[in-house]
Amino acid sequence: MNILVTGGAGYIGSHTAIALLEAKHSVIIADNLCNSSSGTIRKIESITGKKVTFYEMDVTVEEAVESLFKTHSIDAVIHFAGLKSVGESVEKPLNYYSNNMISTLNLAKMCLKYGVNRFVFSSSATVYGDNIVPFEESMNLLPATNPYGETKVMCERILTDLAHANPAFSVSLLRYFNPIGAHESGLIGEVPNGVPNNLMPYITQVAKGKLAKLRVFGNDYPTADGTGLRDYIHVVDLAEGHVAALENLIEGVHTHNLGTGNGTSVLELVNAFEEANRIHVPYEVVGRRPGDIAVCYADVSKAARELGWKAKRNINDMCRDAWRFEVHNGTGKTT
């Protein structure tokens, strides 16, 4: 298939582009590089030995999106492009609503206009809010506690309504848990802006000496060691989940959790990182961070049953690969 990957220069999109190319699909990437760099496109090509068609463009600009659909015969869209920082979305809600909603509306509109019937959307476990674990796809979505989460819920609803109104239009809503790690080549991975919001890049930057200490937000949660529990998934497993979702996409709307089904606490992840890489990560416990929930992990049985997909890599692989990327590429913006 000829696949339009929006946000394909970013963290998850670049790993997915590799998985798609390895599965013999063709990839067109559209990315405005607001949180990535064009060097990643060259890295995708050097890892796979295949060409990628790249457009530096903003997918909130309707004419630009339309010209892409006119120029290429597109079989499917995987829509990663979006802003993703929960904290920033609280400070700048309009940026989040306009970027994340308008991009999705533009792409969906062009899919209908040009007869592109396969759409895969990057959603998030954040749509479950503080439900009871494990999170199942059939659960009612709770109101999100931040604008970022709202954009994910709203985009899911728009795409669902569209598929109901247009029976030929197939939609895959993929709810990611916590992607970490990097490609085993060490060439691409996650490079956050400023002090990381997410745990693994924070750990790798402390290990590298860029930051003095890891801040652990709260050790009084109702978990075994008191720190928050998350379902970490290797980004390459997540990427492979997209290939499975796309290749098994049939008419209608299909929602799948992409996680491992296991919860790992903050301190367990720190210990696993220290053991995997034989490096010390100093930390201090500080107060809880507003908006964080205690426990979040997936029921992954639906993805296994319907997509024949299951995460294969373990916490040790995630820690080793994240560190390899930090050591080789930890300076500058490489995704």
Ligand SMILES: NC(=O)c1ccc[n+]([C@@H]2O[C@H](COP(=O)([O-])OP(=O)(O)OC[C@H]3O[C@@H](n4cnc5c(N)ncnc54)[C@H](O)[C@@H]3O)[C@@H](O)[C@H]2O)c1
């Ligand atoms: N990383 C996570 O933990 C996580 C979890 C759940 C869901 N998601 C979702 O997955 C998607 C990808 O996340 P990521 O971690 O790879 O983020 P990322 O920031 O690394 O990648 C997003 C890419 O989209 C591009 N982009 C943003 N707005 C654009 C626009 N208007 N036009 C063109 N390009 C644009 C950015 O330049 C970037 O390359 C996002 O939609 C995010 O909300 C991420």
